[in-house]
Amino acid sequence: MIEAHSLTKRYGERTAVEDLSFTVRPGTVTGFLGPNGAGKSTTMRMLLGLDAPTSGRAVVNGKSYAAHRAPLHEVGAMLEARTVHTGRSAYNHLRVLAATHGISTDRIEEVIDLVGLRAVARKRIGSFSLGMGQRLGIACALLGDPATVMLDEPVNGLDPEGILWIRHLLKGLAAEGRTVLVSSHLMSEMALTAEHLIVIGRGRLIADTSVAEFTARAAGEVVRVRTGEAEKLRGLLTGAGGSVTAQEGGVLSVTGLSSERIGRIAADHGVALAELTPQQASLEEAFMELTRNALEFQAPAAQLVGTGGEGGTE
Numbered sequence: 001m002i003e004a005h006s007l008t009k010r011y012g013e014r015t016a017v018e019d020l021s022f023t024v025r026p027g028t029v030t031g032f033l034g035p036n037g038a039g040k041s042t043t044m045r046m047l048l049g050l051d052a053p054t055s056g057r058a059v060v061n062g063k064s065y066a067a068h069r070a071p072l073h074e075v076g077a078m079l080e081a082r083t084v085h086t087g088r089s090a091y092n093h094l095r096v097l098a099a100t101h102g103i104s105t106d107r108i109e110e111v112i113d114l115v116g117l118r119a120v121a122r123k124r125i126g127s128f129s130l131g132m133g134q135r136l137g138i139a140c141a142l143l144g145d146p147a148t149v150m151l152d153e154p155v156n157g158l159d160p161e162g163i164l165w166i167r168h169l170l171k172g173l174a175a176e177g178r179t180v181l182v183s184s185h186l187m188s189e190m191a192l193t194a195e196h197l198i199v200i201g202r203g204r205l206i207a208d209t210s211v212a213e214f215t216a217r218a219a220g221e222v223v224r225v226r227t228g229e230a231e232k233l234r235g236l237l238t239g240a241g242g243s244v245t246a247q248e249g250g251v252l253s254v255t256g257l258s259s260e261r262i263g264r265i266a267a268d269h270g271v272a273l274a275e276l277t278p279q280q281a282s283l284e285e286a287f288m289e290l291t292r293n294a295l296e297f298q299a300p301a302a303q304l305v306g307t308g309g310e311g312g313t314e
């Protein structure tokens with residue numbers, strides 16, 4: 001179990017994480033989601049005792065990370081920045097790590113098979129592809145057979161086969177009763193991997209919810225409209241409080257207004273509609289909507305989806 005109690009981290013003037021509290025429970029994969037710069041890595045570093053919080057407390061399996069006598073057996077982690085000695089073989093890298101933690105060579109063999117690196121275990125890490133490097137990072141994280149596993153963006157840069165593999169691995173680890181926290185900035189990936197979500201933006205908690213709830217909430221919020229007078233209708237809908245994204249062929253994607261309301265506004269202003277369809281928002285769109293304010297604060301110049309009247313498409 002992982003607990004964040006009012007975690008705050010400031011770097012000088014900059015607040016990376018602010019008053020963040022959540023609990024990650026064993027037995028399920030928990031996705032840690034947020035746009036770039038939201039504070040995911042900083043939070044994970046605090047949970048692992050690699051960064052001291054400015055205030056608040058991080059607790060893993062009942063204690064702070066530093067208080068564990070054999071932390072590698074308690075928490076296995078892969079952070080994004082990998083500092084692996086590139087001249088060494090994967091096997092030797094694992095051997096050094098195992099030796100410093102009193103882990104048997106049998107376990108090295110086990111994790112090599114578990115992550116599918118058997119064929120290249122004796123090759124130099126420097127020659128590894130990104131996917132092989134990720135597998136090695138996961139092997140290191142699992143070496144101590146930890147009850148809690150934390151992985152920072154493990155699917156980044158992986159091919160579809162690698163993504164599928166990680167998905168199955170994480171689910172398997174959770175099914176064994178472990179606590180699994182995995183960060184990502186991709187909602188669509190997390191929806192397939194995680195059962196629970198912790199979403200942050202600008203270092204603050206935005207949502208702590210099951211994937212099922214999140215998906216249900218995302219349903220029916222977007223309405224697709226097609227008309228020969230897209231510009232006119234767009235202005236009207238934006239004026240009525242909707243968020244509108246223009247697409248090709250006179251198609252508008254509208255959030256914040258029901259299809260009934262859109263139909264009524266169009267009729268009142270004599271705009272003929274060729275199509276008016278309530279849609280299930282893609283999870284990615286729902287995620288962007290949820291974190292939009294956080295994004296706007298961080299990148300005011302960025303063109304954002306559906307901010308109304310700015311002429312942007314995705």
Ligand SMILES: Nc1ncnc2c1ncn2[C@@H]1O[C@H](COP(=O)(O)OP(=O)(O)OP(=O)(O)O)[C@@H](O)[C@H]1O
Pocket residue numbers: 011014015016034035036037038039040041042043185
């Ligand atoms: N050592 C540091 N010194 C100063 N600012 C930092 C430091 N580490 C992180 N930050 C800032 O804290 C904020 C959160 O960064 P963090 O890397 O935790 O976000 P993230 O959600 O992991 O993003 P990404 O997905 O891009 O890795 C960012 O604004 C970042 O610039």
